[in-house]
Amino acid sequence: MTQQEKKRTRNGTRTSKVLKILLKIIGAILIAIMLFVAIVFTVNKISNHSEQKKVEPYGQFVAVDGKKMNVLIQGKGQETIVLLPGYGTAAPALDFKLLIDELTPYYKVVAIEPFGYGLSDETEKERTTENIVNEFHEALQQLHITRYTLMGHSIAGLYGVEYVNKYPNEVNAFVGIDSSVPTQPGMDVKFPLTLFKFLKQSGLQRFLVNVDSDPYASLLFDDKTKEQMKMIMNKNANNNTMLNEMKHIASNFKEAQKLTFPGNLPLLLFIQADNTSVEGWLPLHEGQIKNSVHGKVVTMDGTHYLHHTKFKEIVENLRKFQAEIK
Incomplete structure (x- = not known):
């Protein structure tokens, strides 16, 4: 064997060893990933089963479209406030708790948890605005609530505009809490639904929530409510x-x-003063009230969830507004 042939053989042997080492490393990484996913999946299954027993019921169920919708009613005021949540608020009646407690001395408050939210059933019916609005209305009809102020957070501004046009004789006023505007930019986005479904089913969603900072940690909710909201x-x-x-x-x-x-x-819109994520946030809301006989926009310093920190100011401004329009 020539020197050149020997050199090629040695190089080939080294390459073979390096490939074997790389394959072992890759194999170990893949096994570690599969083991991690298996552990996360198992922990999620066990935790879901355990937490279902710890979630404490609140509110009452009403029959809507053959399913159970959870509604929390608090307070005995002559005027009724109906609260609608923003998209993805997992436990609306608890998330609104600070605001509800502030409203209760003056109003009867009705917090509706849409299907898939809070303690309400899920549904296979398409989540079009028409279906969602019909379900809200059916819940109120079941409760014999026929006159009220509609107060909604975030995407409830979208559902609210259809609701008040469909049932104009029932709604006294609409109050938005950083509510969505139909013409706001960027809402034609396509969401990665398959990814979100995988995160849910694999248990990785729970893992990511647990390693992330608690959004309720610095807020005035009591510890029990925080724990319940996290489980839900x-x-x-x-x-x-x-x-x-x-x-x-x-x-x-x-x-x-x-x-x-x-x-x-009458329109009263509370909006985040410094919203940098949606272009023209203030002008969009000012446009909504420009043709209203009684319209007002109130800017507030805070996050999108203004009712977490500005609940006192919201109620104070609401009472003043109602006094002005009477």
Whole structure:
């Protein structure tokens, strides 16, 4: 064997050893990943089963479209406030707790948990605005609530504009809490539904929530409420009903662009003062009230969830507004 042949043989042997080492490393990494996913999946299954027993019921169930919808009613005021949540708020009645407690001395408060949210059932019915609005209304009909102020957070602004046009004789006013506007930009986005479904089913969603910072940690909720909200979030986040609603977001926004709030309907819109994620946030809301006989925009420093920190100011401004329009 020539020197050149010997050199090629040695090089080939080294290459073979390096490949074997690389394959062992890759194999070990793949085994570690599969083991991690298996552990996360198992922990999620066990935790879901355990947490279901720890979730404490609140509110009451009403029959809507053959299913159970959870509604929390608090307070005995002569005027009624109906609260509608933003998209993905896992436990709406608990998430609104600070605001509800502040409203209760003056109003009867009705917090509706849509299908797929809170303690309500899931549904296979498509999450179009029409279906969601019909379900809200059916819940109120079952409770014999026929006159009220509609107060909604985030995407409830989208559902709210259809609701007040469909049931104008029932709604006294609409109050938005950083509420969505049908014409806001960027709502034609296509969401990675398959990825979200995988995160849910694999248990990785729970893992990511646990390693992330607690969004409720610095807020004034009591520890028990925080714990309950976290358990319900682990159960509900990215469930099939919510993902179906997400699938319809673009089409629901497009459909709503032809609607406006009735000119004779009082409008009070609380909005985040420094919203950098949606271009023209303030002008969009000012446009909604420009044709209203009684319209007002109130800017507030805070996050999108203004009711977590500005609940006192919201109630104070609401009472003043109602006194002005009487």
